[in-house]
Amino acid sequence: MALARRTYELWNLGGPEPLVEQIWPADVVFHESPELPDGGIYRGVEAVAERMRDLVETAGHFQMSVCSLEGCGDYVLASCVMRARGTMSGLRLTQQIFHVMRCRGGLVREFRAHLDARRARLEFERLCQASRMLAWP
Numbered sequence: 001m002a003l004a005r006r007t008y009e010l011w012n013l014g015g016p017e018p019l020v021e022q023i024w025p026a027d028v029v030f031h032e033s034p035e036l037p038d039g040g041i042y043r044g045v046e047a048v049a050e051r052m053r054d055l056v057e058t059a060g061h062f063q064m065s066v067c068s069l070e071g072c073g074d075y076v077l078a079s080c081v082m083r084a085r086g087t088m089s090g091l092r093l094t095q096q097i098f099h100v101m102r103c104r105g106g107l108v109r110e111f112r113a114h115l116d117a118r119r120a121r122l123e124f125e126r127l128c129q130a131s132r133m134l135a136w137p
Contacts, residue, residue, distance in 0.1 A: 001069045001071050001076055003076075004066075004069050004099075004101055004103065007023050007108055008064045008066050008078075010022060010023060011064055012064060015052065015061055016052035016053060017049075020045055023108050024049075024107065024108060025045065025107045026045050027043070027045075028044070028045050028107075028108065028109060028111075029041065029043050029048075029111075030042040030047075030048040030051065030052075030111055030113075031111070031112040031113065033097075033113040033114055034114070034119065035115040035116055036115075060084050062082050062083060062093075063083045064080045064082055065080060065081045065083070066078060066079075066080050067079040067080060067081060067096075070124070072124070072127075072131075073128060073131045074103055074131060075101065075103075075124060075127050075131065076100070076101045077098065077099075077121065079096070079098055079117070079120075080096070080097050081096055081097075082094070095115070096117070097113060097114070097115060098114040098116075098117060098121075099111050099113055099114075100112040100114070100123050100127065102127070
C-alpha cells in the first residue's frame with residue numbers, strides 16, 4: 001500500500017510526468033470511470049499519460065487526498081477526495097473517487113477509476129477473488 005500512497009504523492013507534486021518516470025510501466029492500463037458517459041480504456045504509458053494531461057488541462061491540476069487504502073494480494077482499493085479548480089471556468093470541484101489498482105514489482109500496472117463506492121468495492125472483491133483462485137495449486 002506504500003506504492004499507492006507514493007503514487008498519489010507524486011501525482012500531487014507533478015501530475016502524470018513523475019508517474020511516467022517512476023510508477024507506470026510501458027504497458028500500464030487505465031480504465032476510466034464507467035459512471036462517465038465517455039469513459040474509455042487507455043493502454044500503454046503514453047496513452048494513459050496523454051489522457052491524464054487532457055484531464056488536467058480541462059479541470060486544472062487536481063489534488064488527491066487519500067482517505068483509506070485496503071489491500072488484497074496485488075490489488076489496492078483506494079478511497080480519495082479529488083479537489084480541482086477548472087482552468088477556464090475557475091469553478092471548484094470536490095469529488096470522492098475510488099481507484100482499484102493492480103500493483104506488482106514496485107509499479108502500478110493497472111488502475112480503474114470509480115465514482116461509485118459500491119461499484120469500486122464490487123470490482124475490488126471480484127479481482128481479489130480471481131487472483132486468489134489463480135494462486136491456488
